[in-house]
Amino acid sequence: MSPExxxxxxxxxxxxxxxxxxxDPAVHLWRPRAHYLPELAAxxxxxLDVLLVCDRLHGARLTAAAPEILTVTERGGTVIVLGENEIAxxxxxxxxxxxAETDFWWWRTGADPGVRRRSPDHPAWRHLSERSVRWHYHGLLHPPEGASVLALTEKEGPGPAEVLLYEDRVSTPGRLVVTTMDPVYHHGSAFMPGATQLLYGLLGWTMTEAGAPKAPVGAP
Known part of the structure; x- marks a missing residue:
């Protein structure tokens, strides 16, 4: 019998x-179940094995729902937390x-946004491209010791709170994937190169590792 x-x-x-x-049909490949935040119940x-927390959710509602959200990681699952959200x-x-100051137009002017990949041997990079993390961001993170930093910015100068994307397997029994980039907003608005790649890549990475069938060859 094949695994569920x-x-x-x-x-x-x-x-x-x-x-x-x-x-989006490409998101449908993973057979997601939609959960409307104002109606979320215990x-x-x-x-769930993987929960994607969309960007730009109501701050107070998101904070109130945190205990329910974190039950996914308490059971060993993965929670992906996108920006721009109130997470502190x-x-x-x-x-x-x-x-952090957000530069919406660097890709039109040819400026360097200062975003750099880290942990090049991390399994995430089998699903994420450099382009998928090299656009803009809405904050700077200081992750816990032991977290895997995947993207940071050199634009803001030296200091501990430069991180834009990390994976945390140390703070809960499961996994937290956290970013200050907001790919759902830009993918759904059809605005910003790289955002769609990040959304698809995060789903492909976390769902494949969680045991989902790989997306069909030729899928977006």
Whole structure:
């Protein structure tokens, strides 16, 4: 008997860009179950292997839902937390999260956004390209000791809170993947090179590792 495929949930707030992403055939490949944040109840996420927390959710509602969200990692699953979200009050292991100036137009002017890949041998890079993380961001993170830093910025200067994407397997029994980039917003709005690649890559990486069948050859 073949193993049961991994189960994906997507937590959203009903915004147009979130609904557009949920309606994307490439996202449908992973057979996600949509969860509307204002109606989230205890036990709704109990059977998930991977939960994608959409970007730009209501801060107070997201914080209130944190105990339910973290049940996924407490059972050994993966929670992907996207930006722009309020995460400092509730995200385990996070040492700081500070705002950063966002440059929307570097890709039109040819400027260097200062984003750099790290941990080049990490399994994530089998699914993520350099282009998928090299666009803009909405904050700077100081992850816990032992986390795998995947992308940071050199534009902000030296200091501990430069990280834009990391994987944390030390703060919970499961895994947290955290970024200050907002790929659902830009994918759903059809605006920003790299955002769609990041969204697809995060799903491909985490779902494949969770045991989902690989997306069909030729899928976006």
């Amino acid at each position: 495929p991994a189960r994906l949930g997507i937590l959203h707030g009903g915004s147009f860009f979130q609904l557009a992403a949920l309606d 036990g709704d996420l109990a059977d 009050p509730w995200l385990p292991g996070l040492r700081s999260h500070r705002p």
